[in-house]
Amino acid sequence: MNSLLDQFVSECRDLIETSSRALLALETDTENPAQINELFRAIHTIKGASGLFDFKPLTSCVHAGEDLLDAVRAGDVAFNSGIADLLLEMLDRLVEWLDSIEDSETLPSDAQEISAALSTRLRDYISDGAGVNDADDTSQQTEVAAPWPDDIPVLEGAETGLSLITYTPGETTFFAGGDPLRTVLAAPGLLWMQVVQPDDWPDVDQLDPFMLKIGFRLVSSATVPDLEKHFSYDIDDVSIERIAATDGPSAIEQLADDILQSQAALLATPQTGVAAENIQKSAADVVARVGRNLNVSDDAVGDLDATIADVRGEPAGNDPAPVDKPQVAEPEKQPAAAPAKQRSSGYLRVDSDRIDALMNLAGELIVAKNAMPFLARKAENIEDGRELVREIKMQHNTINRIAEELQAAIMQIRMVPVGSVLSRFNRLVRDMSRKLGKDIRYVVDGEDTEADKAIVDELSDPIVHLIRNSIDHGIEDPTERAEADKPKQGTIRVSAFNKDDSVVIEITDDGKGIAVDKVVKKALERGLIDAERVNAMSANEKLQLIFLPGLSTKEEVSDLSGRGVGMDVVASMVRRLGGQISIDSEPGLGARVTLSLPLSMAVQQLMMVEVGDGLYGVPVDSVVESQKISPVSIRRHRDAEMVLLRDRLIPLVRMRDLFQCDAQDDPETLSVMVVDVNGHESGLVVDRFHPGVDAIVKPMSGVLANYDCYSGTALLGDGSILLALNLREIVECQYH
Known part of the structure; x- marks a missing residue:
C-alpha cells in the first residue's frame, strides 16, 4: 500500500473514533453545538480525503451522512437515537471498508450496493425532518420567474421555469482546497454552463495561475433548495434566481443548432493537409450524428447547410426520451454491524x-x-x-x-495516552446495555495517563472482556436495582493512573458484586481445585479463583457470556504483557478488577541468578529481598519446604530440582531470592546472585516457545544468552 493511501486509512480510523465519541455524547445532550460541529468536521474531513482516491461508494455514503449532519446543524432535522443508530452503522461500514482497503487496496464487491442503500436511508431523514414534500417542490417550480436572458439559449423546460446560478468564487479558492469547475459540473440538473471572464485580464508577466479570476453562469432544472444544498460551502459566492421563457425553440433544437454552427465555424478556419482532412471528417461525423438523433431527412444528413436548414425549418415534434437513471436495488435491511475489532495504527503522533x-x-x-x-x-x-x-x-x-x-x-x-483505547468502549456499553434492557453509564478517568504504545494497543481485548462481564454479570436491570434502593442507572467506571513504574487500570461497577461462595462451589464442582486447598484460603484468595480456566458463575450460556473463558483469557493476556491482575468485590455494592501493567515492554530491569550452568533473569519489580540462609533453618509443612524470615513464613522453590540439574554437595548456606508473585511471597533457592542488568527481552521462539516457565530471552554484553523467568508459572509448577 502506498504511503498516501496508508496515511488516509490511519487518519480515517482516528476520525471515526472522534465521530463515535461525539455521536455517543450527543445522545445525552442532543443539542450540544460543539459536539455537532466536531462530528460534522470529522465526517466532512473523511469525505474530502476519500475524494483523492477512487472509492466512490465510500465517498457517496459519507457524503450522505455529511448532508444529514448539515441538516442537523442547521436545525432542519432534530437529532435523535434513530439518527445516531444509522450514523453508527455508517461508521461500522467505514471500518469494514478501511480494513478491506488496508488488505487489498480495494473496497468489497458489495460496497456499491450497501452504499446506495445506506445513503438512501440517511437522506430519507433529511426529507422527513425538513418537511419538504412534493407540493413544496411544485411551488418552487411554479413561482414567479424573471424573464429569460437574451444571451442564454432557450433550453428544454424554459417555459415552466429553470434556475440561473451565478457563481463567482474568490481568488484564493484553490488555496482553501476548492475546485469550482468540479463543483459546477456536479451541480444537480445542469443544462447549460458558461465561463465568465474578468473585465480586465492582468498582464502575462503579472498573471498568477493560482489566483482564480473567472466565474461561472449555469442553468439547472433543479429546485432552489437542492442547489443551495449543493453550493452550501460556497453559498456566499452564489446567487440563484428563477428564469422562464414563453416561446422559442426547444432545448434539443437549440443545442443541435449550436453544435452545427460550431462545426461550420471550424470548417471555415483556414487549414491545409492532414489537419484539414481530419477536421472535415470530424465535422461530417458530428453532422451525421446530430441529424440521425433529430430525425432529419435522409437527404439532409451529411450535408452541413442542409442539416442546419432542416433543424431550423422542421423542428422535431417529439421530445427526446428521458434517460433512465440506473437503479440500485436496496438489499434487505441488516441489523447494525457489530463494532469491528480495532486494528492498531502504525503511526505515532509525537510532540x-x-x-x-x-x-x-x-x-x-x-x-x-x-x-x-x-x-x-x-x-x-x-x-x-x-x-x-x-x-x-x-x-x-x-x-x-x-x-x-x-x-x-x-x-x-x-x-x-490510554484514553485512545478506553474512550472507544462507549459504543460497546451503549449497544450491550440496550440489548439487555439495562441503563448503564460509562465513565473514564485518567484518559491522559500514558503508557508504551505496545501496551496500549494490547489493552483493548482484556478490557472488552471485563466490561462485558460487568454489563452481563454485574449491573442489575433497572427493576432489580430499584428494589435494592439503588439508582436505576448503573455505572461502569474505568480509571487509569501511574503507580511507580507501572500503569494501573481499574474497572469498577456498582452492580451486585461477586458471590464468593458461588465461585468456590463452581470450582469444586468442575474439579478445578480440591476442598483441602479451599479450606486454607482467605476470602480474597477464594475470589481470585474466578481466573481459573473453565470457571463461570453464569447458569445460562448466551452470546455474551457463560462459557467460562472470559476471565481466564483476561488473566492470560495481562500476564503475557508482564502485568498482574486482581479482583475485589462487596456483595450488593459492586466489583473492581485491577490491572497493573509495565509502562514499557521494550527494556526490562532484571536481577541475574545462576542455577547450574545457566544464567537466568528475574524482574526487579518482583524481587523483595535476597538472603543467605542456613539449611538447618528450613522447616517442612505439608510436604513443602519453608523458612521463617522476619516473622513471615516463605515457601521455597529449589531451582536446581526444577531445572533437573545435577546433584551437588550440601552447601553450608543457601542463596534465597524472595519474590512477590500476585501478592504471595516465595523464595527461589539459587546457586549464586549476580548484578542486575537492563535488557531487551525478546519473546521465545522455536521449541522453547512451548515452555511457559520462560518469558523470553535477552542478549548480554559478552554475547551470552540470558533466559528471563516467568515467576508465576515457576511457582505454580512447584506447588500445583
Whole structure:
C-alpha cells in the first residue's frame, strides 16, 4: 500500500473514533453545538480525503451522512437515537471498508450496493425532518420567474421555469482546497454552463495561475433548495434566481443548432493537409450524428447547410426520451454491524519537543563516538596503561549517560495516552446495555495517563472482556436495582493512573458484586481445585479463583457470556504483557478488577541468578529481598519446604530440582531470592546472585516457545544468552 493511501486509512480510523465519541455524547445532550460541529468536521474531513482516491461508494455514503449532519446543524432535522443508530452503522461500514482497503487496496464487491442503500436511508431523514414534500417542490417550480436572458439559449423546460446560478468564487479558492469547475459540473440538473471572464485580464508577466479570476453562469432544472444544498460551502459566492421563457425553440433544437454552427465555424478556419482532412471528417461525423438523433431527412444528413436548414425549418415534434437513471436495488435491511475489532495504527503522533530532545542526544552521541579514535591513537604512544584505562572509563561513563538518556527519550516518544483505547468502549456499553434492557453509564478517568504504545494497543481485548462481564454479570436491570434502593442507572467506571513504574487500570461497577461462595462451589464442582486447598484460603484468595480456566458463575450460556473463558483469557493476556491482575468485590455494592501493567515492554530491569550452568533473569519489580540462609533453618509443612524470615513464613522453590540439574554437595548456606508473585511471597533457592542488568527481552521462539516457565530471552554484553523467568508459572509448577 502506498504511503498516501496508508496515511488516509490511519487518519480515517482516528476520525471515526472522534465521530463515535461525539455521536455517543450527543445522545445525552442532543443539542450540544460543539459536539455537532466536531462530528460534522470529522465526517466532512473523511469525505474530502476519500475524494483523492477512487472509492466512490465510500465517498457517496459519507457524503450522505455529511448532508444529514448539515441538516442537523442547521436545525432542519432534530437529532435523535434513530439518527445516531444509522450514523453508527455508517461508521461500522467505514471500518469494514478501511480494513478491506488496508488488505487489498480495494473496497468489497458489495460496497456499491450497501452504499446506495445506506445513503438512501440517511437522506430519507433529511426529507422527513425538513418537511419538504412534493407540493413544496411544485411551488418552487411554479413561482414567479424573471424573464429569460437574451444571451442564454432557450433550453428544454424554459417555459415552466429553470434556475440561473451565478457563481463567482474568490481568488484564493484553490488555496482553501476548492475546485469550482468540479463543483459546477456536479451541480444537480445542469443544462447549460458558461465561463465568465474578468473585465480586465492582468498582464502575462503579472498573471498568477493560482489566483482564480473567472466565474461561472449555469442553468439547472433543479429546485432552489437542492442547489443551495449543493453550493452550501460556497453559498456566499452564489446567487440563484428563477428564469422562464414563453416561446422559442426547444432545448434539443437549440443545442443541435449550436453544435452545427460550431462545426461550420471550424470548417471555415483556414487549414491545409492532414489537419484539414481530419477536421472535415470530424465535422461530417458530428453532422451525421446530430441529424440521425433529430430525425432529419435522409437527404439532409451529411450535408452541413442542409442539416442546419432542416433543424431550423422542421423542428422535431417529439421530445427526446428521458434517460433512465440506473437503479440500485436496496438489499434487505441488516441489523447494525457489530463494532469491528480495532486494528492498531502504525503511526505515532509525537510532540516536537520530544523529537528535539532525541536529536540533541543523537548529536551528543556522535561527539562521544568521535572521541574514540583519539583514544586509539593515544593508546599507541602511551606507556602508562593506567592513564589510558582511566580515560576509557571516563569515555564509557559519557556514552553510558547518553545511552540512558537516549533510551528514556525514545521511551517518551512511544508513550501514548490510554484514553485512545478506553474512550472507544462507549459504543460497546451503549449497544450491550440496550440489548439487555439495562441503563448503564460509562465513565473514564485518567484518559491522559500514558503508557508504551505496545501496551496500549494490547489493552483493548482484556478490557472488552471485563466490561462485558460487568454489563452481563454485574449491573442489575433497572427493576432489580430499584428494589435494592439503588439508582436505576448503573455505572461502569474505568480509571487509569501511574503507580511507580507501572500503569494501573481499574474497572469498577456498582452492580451486585461477586458471590464468593458461588465461585468456590463452581470450582469444586468442575474439579478445578480440591476442598483441602479451599479450606486454607482467605476470602480474597477464594475470589481470585474466578481466573481459573473453565470457571463461570453464569447458569445460562448466551452470546455474551457463560462459557467460562472470559476471565481466564483476561488473566492470560495481562500476564503475557508482564502485568498482574486482581479482583475485589462487596456483595450488593459492586466489583473492581485491577490491572497493573509495565509502562514499557521494550527494556526490562532484571536481577541475574545462576542455577547450574545457566544464567537466568528475574524482574526487579518482583524481587523483595535476597538472603543467605542456613539449611538447618528450613522447616517442612505439608510436604513443602519453608523458612521463617522476619516473622513471615516463605515457601521455597529449589531451582536446581526444577531445572533437573545435577546433584551437588550440601552447601553450608543457601542463596534465597524472595519474590512477590500476585501478592504471595516465595523464595527461589539459587546457586549464586549476580548484578542486575537492563535488557531487551525478546519473546521465545522455536521449541522453547512451548515452555511457559520462560518469558523470553535477552542478549548480554559478552554475547551470552540470558533466559528471563516467568515467576508465576515457576511457582505454580512447584506447588500445583
